[in-house]
Amino acid sequence: MGLVLENIxxxxxSDGSDMRAVDHIxxxxxxxxxxxLLGPSGxxxxxxxxxxxxxxxxTEGSVRLEGEDITFLPPNQRNISxxxxxxxxxxxxxxEENVAFGLKIKHISRDTVRKETREMIDLVGLRxxxxxxxxxxxxxxxxxxxLARSLVMKPxxxxxxxxxxxxxxxLRESMRLEIRRIQQxxxxxxxxxxxxxxxxxxxxxxxxxxxxxxxxxxxSPFEVYIRPENAFVADFIGKVNFIExxxxxxxxxxxxxxxxxxxxxxxxxxxxxEKGRPAxxxxxxxxxxxxxxxxxxxxxxxxxxxxxxxxxxxxxYIVKLPDGSVINALEYNLSERQLPRVGEEKRLFFSKxxxxxxPG
Amino acid sequence: xxxxxxxxxxxxxxxxxxxxxxxxxxxFIWMLVxxxxxxxxxxxxxxxxxxxxxxxxxxxxxxxxIPMGRYxxxxxxxxxxxTLLQLVFNSFAAYGLSRLRFKGxxxxxxxxxxxxxxxxxxxxxxxYIIVKNLGMIxxxxxxxxPFMSSAFGIFLLRQFFLGIPRELEEAAIIDGAxxxxxxxxxxxxxxxxxxxxxSLFTFIAHWxxxxxxxxxxxxxxxxxxxxxxxxxxSGWETxxxxxxxxxxxxxxxxIIFFFFVQKQFVEGISVSGIKE
Numbered sequence: 001m002g003l004v005l006e007n008i009x010x011x012x013x014s015d016g017s018d019m020r021a022v023d024h025i026x027x028x029x030x031x032x033x034x035x036x037l038l039g040p041s042g043x044x045x046x047x048x049x050x051x052x053x054x055x056x057x058x059t060e061g062s063v064r065l066e067g068e069d070i071t072f073l074p075p076n077q078r079n080i081s082x083x084x085x086x087x088x089x090x091x092x093x094x095x096e097e098n099v100a101f102g103l104k105i106k107h108i109s110r111d112t113v114r115k116e117t118r119e120m121i122d123l124v125g126l127r128x129x130x131x132x133x134x135x136x137x138x139x140x141x142x143x144x145x146x147l148a149r150s151l152v153m154k155p156x157x158x159x160x161x162x163x164x165x166x167x168x169x170x171l172r173e174s175m176r177l178e179i180r181r182i183q184q185x186x187x188x189x190x191x192x193x194x195x196x197x198x199x200x201x202x203x204x205x206x207x208x209x210x211x212x213x214x215x216x217x218x219x220s221p222f223e224v225y226i227r228p229e230n231a232f233v234a235d236f237i238g239k240v241n242f243i244e245x246x247x248x249x250x251x252x253x254x255x256x257x258x259x260x261x262x263x264x265x266x267x268x269x270x271x272x273x274e275k276g277r278p279a280x281x282x283x284x285x286x287x288x289x290x291x292x293x294x295x296x297x298x299x300x301x302x303x304x305x306x307x308x309x310x311x312x313x314x315x316x317y318i319v320k321l322p323d324g325s326v327i328n329a330l331e332y333n334l335s336e337r338q339l340p341r342v343g344e345e346k347r348l349f350f351s352k353x354x355x356x357x358x359p360g
Numbered sequence: 361x362x363x364x365x366x367x368x369x370x371x372x373x374x375x376x377x378x379x380x381x382x383x384x385x386x387x388f389i390w391m392l393v394x395x396x397x398x399x400x401x402x403x404x405x406x407x408x409x410x411x412x413x414x415x416x417x418x419x420x421x422x423x424x425x426i427p428m429g430r431y432x433x434x435x436x437x438x439x440x441x442x443t444l445l446q447l448v449f450n451s452f453a454a455y456g457l458s459r460l461r462f463k464g465x466x467x468x469x470x471x472x473x474x475x476x477x478x479x480x481x482x483x484x485x486x487x488y489i490i491v492k493n494l495g496m497i498x499x500x501x502x503x504x505x506p507f508m509s510s511a512f513g514i515f516l517l518r519q520f521f522l523g524i525p526r527e528l529e530e531a532a533i534i535d536g537a538x539x540x541x542x543x544x545x546x547x548x549x550x551x552x553x554x555x556x557x558x559s560l561f562t563f564i565a566h567w568x569x570x571x572x573x574x575x576x577x578x579x580x581x582x583x584x585x586x587x588x589x590x591x592x593x594s595g596w597e598t599x600x601x602x603x604x605x606x607x608x609x610x611x612x613x614x615i616i617f618f619f620f621v622q623k624q625f626v627e628g629i630s631v632s633g634i635k636e
Contacts, residue, residue, distance in 0.1 A: 086525065090531075092550055
């Protein structure tokens with residue numbers, strides 16, 4: 001196992017009051033994996049990252065790297081590098097000097113420093129810009145310098161603290177692919193902090209979703225999206241609809257939840273909620289199919305179109321159900337179809353495979 | 361784009377600005393023209409602003425009457441030494457007070473800033489007693505050592521250092537740099553404007569120092585230029601032309617210094633938000 005966080009807690013004390021920023025987090029990160037800490041502002045993800053880096057000491061628990069306890073090692077002795085949100089490039093040094101900064105401290109021979117710096121500049125695609133100062137580079141180029149400066153140290157762990165948050169949407173997309181490419185090429189264990197779930201989904205081997213200092217769920221991007229363990233995760237990752245009810249059958253493949261407000265029972269996958277307990281069926285907007293059919297079918301609900309938006313590749317509906325709740329649904333394959341009317345009756349279908357149940 | 365004010369606004373505005381500029385610079389201009397006047401023209405009636413002819417002999421006369429060369433050297437040596445020492449000690453202290461976490465740090469800073477409120481005249485006698493007991497009277501040491509660091513310089517640099525993003529320091533730390541390395545390779549190079557500003561303030565203050573050398577030095581070998589100039593004033597005669605010629609000469613090093621550092625100086629003032 002590459003990096004292990006054993007039950008770490010961080011409490012900040014100020015003016016006599018305690019603020020628990022990280023609350024008993026346990027996490028095992030395999031060597032060479034890219035793990036993303038995902039969560040809203042203030043959920044403790046950056047504090048966790050700073051404890052791994054050594055900039056903050058845990059109040060409880062320990063940090064282990066390849067079996068060695070590094071909890072109390074200073075940051076410069078951990079063999080960990082970090083890409084900062086603001087890039088933290090030294091403004092008075094050129095690209096080359098920025099990248100070579102850490103190597104020079106290591107007292108490596110001048111030729112080796114030059115060779116490794118050049119290799120890293122090539123890897124991040126900045127050849128020809130070696131002599132430029134950070135203020136003469138674009139945001140994306142600055143990000144690449146920051147990445148090169150971290151990679152050149154050949155760290156055991158590479159930390160990313162919201163590295164793309166200062167870039168525009170298009171650049172963010174290309175840079176995250178670039179980061180993933182380089183991370184896979186170098187196979188460095190990486191911990192990536194972001195509040196952007198799309199970013200997390202696209203680059204991670206493992207996503208750790210955090211809220212109020214605690215881990216709400218960890219799993220592959222597919223797992224956390226398809227099989228969220230609680231409402232927070234379901235809601236935080238992508239758009240979601242909840243259908244409230246009571247579990248009638250607990251079965252991971254063929255469960256049943258009864259909704260009293262909709263006067264219907266639904267087939268769904270229910271691995272988590274015991275019979276008789278409040279349950280929520282999680283259905284993603286794209287899991288619905290819509291039709292004008294009137295016939296009652298299993299896993300179908302009738303509703304009224306409140307509004308819709310045409311978004312090029314698809315239509316996004318807001319549909320009001322008989323119990324007053326609102327469903328968000330997407331409809332693709334729009335060619336040669338007529339646009340719906342507001343107030344029109346629609347029937348929404350979903351398959352049991354696309355209906356996941358969580359505790360209510 | 362900013363709109364240029366109309367002529368009706370600009371003309372009176374320029375007149376006001378030029379008038380203020382002339383009023384502010386009048387003593388300086390008067391000093392310059394007096395340096396070229398004949399002694400009889402200085403207080404002639406009716407008063408004459410410009411001399412009949414520009415007399416350069418006042419400069420030679422002033423230099424003959426007092427050991428100007430020695431005094432100028434002493435002032436330059438003392439002002440540069442104090443400036444260099446303050447650069448070292450103030451920046452170390454400012455770094456500690458801005459970046460290192462230790463118990464009592466804020467209290468130390470508060471006391472330090474508090475000393476700015478104490479007028480130098482109040483500390484003159486105690487300081488004299490201390491240096492006298494240390495046997496430092498009549499030496500360069502007495503002019504330099506008590507001023508090796510200053511609360512104002514520490515305050516100015518501390519404020520500037522606080523503005524340097526902490527992430528830069530953390531980036532250097534994680535790359536393996538220690539505190540000393542960070543100080544010399546990151547903090548100091550990024551603080552050039554503040555360092556130049558502090559240097560200029562310090563140099564001018566010590567170049568113009570009058571009271572302390574007057575009190576602590578009686579040997580002309582160590583005397584400084586401002587005290588030297590006062591020698592043109594005596595109980596029965598004041599040689600205004602010599603005095604002004606000598607004063608004009610003392611301004612030259614400051615103008616040269618300012619010429620070289622003005623860009624960084626203005627930047628330092630605007631960044632630190634401090635002016636003296």
